[in-house]
Amino acid sequence: MNALVPRHASTETEPAARGRELGAACRDGLRETFAGYARLFTAHGLHPHQVRDHGAAALAEIGAWAPSLGAEIAGMAEGSGLPAWQLGALNARTEILAAAAVTGEGECSTSVVLPGDGTPPRTVQTWDWHDVLRGAMLAWTLTTGTGRRVATFTEFGVVGKIGVNDAGLGLHFNVLRHRSDGAEIGVPVHVVARRILDEATTADDAVRIARSARLSASSVLTVVTRDGARCVELCPAGVAELHPENGFLLHTNHFLDPSLASGERTTADVSSTLDRYAWLREHGGAALGAEDRTERARALCVHRDSGAPICAHADLALPAHERWESLATLSIDVAAHSLHVHHGGPCTVDERSWITCSTGGGAFA
Template structure:
């Protein structure tokens, strides 16, 4: 049985509110189901619905101040889907809401970037690990956020962006982090930061500038890649740090690498495999630099019994809010401005089941 492709929505609207409204209408069921999934996740972590409502409204205010056009797009998504605006705000702030509840966990993503250094484009790959009950939340989206700027992003229904590439040849990978400075004083959602970087940045320095301009309440690392540069931007309320490649190789799991920010690390080895995965990744530059995207994805195929659960599988005996799985495997081609998305973890990757989205707003199977 073939692996189904991740759903893909293509926007032709150039106005933010109209684009959001059209997405909301087209993806209404997926957005409703995704919000219901997150509502259950928030409740399992002790968040009352009125807390979620207040956090969603706070997020909308922060987005409106930092990226007004994305606030308009979110308002359009709410109108099109028939959900209250605060619920779409909560979806976009799901990282911030979970940080407000001091949630930690076993899983999350592993990212690798290899810079060959001989004019060959960077070779990137990551897993997207999340709760298995939210596997149907995945969405690929291509859009034109402003005249002349095209973006392809892998995200979740109702969330404005996450991992992706733009037509300037700048790509963004995404991993969550947890820092002691994370708080319930909801700031600009990190997913909104990732989307604005895709919308506006043409260089890594542009991405750094944008990231530093946002007031944050939760932590994340954006691995920003161009044809000849790559950097991990570790975002936290305590500050933004830059991690540079070593010998043309850059990897990140879910703990801080910057020495100063690492002093506030909230993730510990007893609850997360991030330190094992980080070590495992750093030892595999050659395999992770493979030219073929499927071969590169297979290089991430390591399970817990292999020493590091880079390819994660949900333990079904655990309650849903404690289960983690590699739901997608993703690679970015900044030279051809293409985003490759495969449903499932590295051990499930097959040659013919990649969805390839172009920042030129076309799909290549």
């Protein structure tokens, strides 16, 4: 059985106290994760003073747009003993890399299938990132001050990423890159994801929240409820919604909305996103809609020599900041309000390797 993703179940519901609790409990993980990102930023030519300024700018944006999450992040800093700007930089890692105009192979591949017979959507995705940041992963369950229960897969210090809430709204997450991405740090896309998990009960709620944020980097959030799904493409130039076609909703790491796609910054010479998307459309078929999540995950067990590196493995001949790996495989069950996480890529999944992050009584199984 594979190693399990580290887990934390918050008991505090007040934002600052919840942050302090996590910061104290996960102090080592937070420090190691920031150190890993500091090395990544340096490798991409960012001076530590730039990272500090970007982190401080992110804190200001978060505090203005989502005060409760700003308080939670401040609590993490206090609990861990890290400077607050470092927590700001972790939450804005996508924005900082966008400000440096970083491109690269990654990241993720997401599939949602709607059976169309009243059965809830069936989802699966890979989370691809730098292999040297494998230790940054965290599965986290929490209850907000309003009583909303959330389970999220994220990174130490980052308030949210992929997840589900007890209203039965799930969220998948893929990075995008657009020519409108800029150097003036906006609301981090990871903070947008977490606020949606905290507050939204419908896809329309999620879109409204996303549209209210001033962004400086791009991503796509795939919102899933029992009744359906849609992709919400985000970038500073605008927000677009995409709906399923023939019961399938697929996304990798390039814009699909025609208007936003005109500003696409990712190219085929640096990323496999076009190949991965084409493979999913052509070969996914019934396996991606299987009732069993392990079978869905195994449908993503496709490597570069088979046509697309959906299941990615790091090329150790490359510098660390240019290496990519499928670090986790995830599936959301919106009917059971639970998130399932496997530590590793699809080719290492088995029935026993999942952990279940629940918004119900028991946090993890």
